[in-house]
Amino acid sequence: MKKKIYLFLTISFILMTLLSCQRKNVVALVNEKELFSLKYGSFEDELNLFNLSGTGAINTYMTMLDGFFYIANGELKKIMELNSYGDLLSLYYNEEITKTPSFTNKDTENSTKKAISYPFNTLGPIAVDSRKYLYAVDSLPFERQEYDEDNRLLLRHVVLRFKSDGTFLDYIGQQGPGGTPFPFIKNIYTTKNNEFVVICNTNSGSIVYWFNANGFLLYKIPIDENSVPKFESESDSELVTYVSVENIIPDNIYHKVYLKVDYFQNYLDSATKVQSGIDYEKTLLYPLDIETGLYEEPLDIPAYEDSVSENLSKELYSIPFDFLGVTDSGWFFFSLPIENGYLIQMVQPNGQRILKRALPINHNDILYYSLNLSGNGIISGLFVQKDKADVTWWRTDSLVGGFVN
Numbered sequence: 001m002k003k004k005i006y007l008f009l010t011i012s013f014i015l016m017t018l019l020s021c022q023r024k025n026v027v028a029l030v031n032e033k034e035l036f037s038l039k040y041g042s043f044e045d046e047l048n049l050f051n052l053s054g055t056g057a058i059n060t061y062m063t064m065l066d067g068f069f070y071i072a073n074g075e076l077k078k079i080m081e082l083n084s085y086g087d088l089l090s091l092y093y094n095e096e097i098t099k100t101p102s103f104t105n106k107d108t109e110n111s112t113k114k115a116i117s118y119p120f121n122t123l124g125p126i127a128v129d130s131r132k133y134l135y136a137v138d139s140l141p142f143e144r145q146e147y148d149e150d151n152r153l154l155l156r157h158v159v160l161r162f163k164s165d166g167t168f169l170d171y172i173g174q175q176g177p178g179g180t181p182f183p184f185i186k187n188i189y190t191t192k193n194n195e196f197v198v199i200c201n202t203n204s205g206s207i208v209y210w211f212n213a214n215g216f217l218l219y220k221i222p223i224d225e226n227s228v229p230k231f232e233s234e235s236d237s238e239l240v241t242y243v244s245v246e247n248i249i250p251d252n253i254y255h256k257v258y259l260k261v262d263y264f265q266n267y268l269d270s271a272t273k274v275q276s277g278i279d280y281e282k283t284l285l286y287p288l289d290i291e292t293g294l295y296e297e298p299l300d301i302p303a304y305e306d307s308v309s310e311n312l313s314k315e316l317y318s319i320p321f322d323f324l325g326v327t328d329s330g331w332f333f334f335s336l337p338i339e340n341g342y343l344i345q346m347v348q349p350n351g352q353r354i355l356k357r358a359l360p361i362n363h364n365d366i367l368y369y370s371l372n373l374s375g376n377g378i379i380s381g382l383f384v385q386k387d388k389a390d391v392t393w394w395r396t397d398s399l400v401g402g403f404v405n
Contacts, residue, residue, distance in 0.1 A: 027343065035084050035085070036084070040387075059072075060382070064372050069081070070126055072124070072126045074123035077094035079091070133164060137188060144181075159172040186201050192328060197209065197257075208290065228245060245261055249325055260285055262280065263283070283321070285332060304343065322336060327375055344357050344379065
């Protein structure tokens with residue numbers, strides 16, 4: 001754990017140095033389109049993030065499918081479905097927290113809006129499949145939580161499923177409907193076949209749970225950093241010292257997951273020959289076939305590079321991108337915060353083509369954000385500011401749609 005904290009602080013320090021000293025790289029911009037804004041409050045079409053200036057995590061998440069936006073507002077224990085104009089279409093809400101929607105007094109047969117009451121506890125990430133089934137991470141009440149003594153894990157999370165008409169279907173645990181609660185859920189995903197995938201973090205690594213369209217478990221894949229393939233450092237032909245699995249994301253079509261793995265090496269001071277830190281070495285994207293449990297040939301993911309001049313010397317720094325997601329056509333998207341927004345790197349499945357584009361964002365105005373990549377390659381974001389929250393998208397689908405894999 002200490003190694004990971006030290007590693008994170010080192011990367012963060014280098015990144016902040018680059019942001020303040022970086023040279024002007026010429027990267028084409030992708031024009032943003034601000035779709036709509038949400039006010040803050042307790043009404044059905046508003047967000048409530050409580051005290052944005054205070055400490056603690058913000059439990060608000062967004063996903064987009066076919067131009068419809070789904071926002072889980074954990075602070076107000078509700079989920080909103082909106083169209084691209086910001087019109088509220090469906091509201092899933094906890095009656096004890098959220099005010100009863102005003103449109104529930106109308107003739108329900110003539111109303112285009114749905115209001116679904118459910119006693120949410122602490123909402124987490126959400127996902128939607130092609131059937132418009134809604135999946136939402138929630139926690140069980142304290143008295144129903146379990147403890148795994150062997151692995152020292154608190155089991156408290158489940159995945160709630162709602163049908164397209166808002167009917168509550170069931171909750172999914174480790175074995176399927178009504179199963180044992182999950183350990184901490186980092187994220188959930190759906191596939192083109194309406195299967196869904198749960199990514200959990202544990203004390204020893206990650207666990208991938210892959211379920212079929214009916215909610216029954218197909219595969220359970222534990223992943224820890226010791227099992228990830230190693231490679232020899234180009235600098236001294238020794239195995240790298242530190243391995244960090246930054247993110248795990250499933251394929252939208254096939255039964256495989258992609259591990260974005262960052263490798264680091266001890267840094268020895270040339271004068272004293274004493275270890276004085278760690279150096280980032282490289283990033284590999286490993287496909288893991290979950291049916292066979294075998295890793296396929298990795299894809300080398302270029303890092304962000306920039307030079308910093310100081311005291312008549314110039315240093316070249318490499319910073320790994322974050323793994324944002326994969327499209328239905330197999331393009332891999334990576335992101336990195338830069339001075340004036342985000343740098344997006346799009347890598348073709350075979351690595352033959354790499355595209356880079358900048359998404360302009362004023363970081364000074366943003367208190368919290370949630371980025372999402374759709375299956376067809378559209379990047380959308382929820383950007384929380386002091387007086388409102390904006391929903392924006394970038395049509396990056398047009399950049400990758402013209403290439404034949």
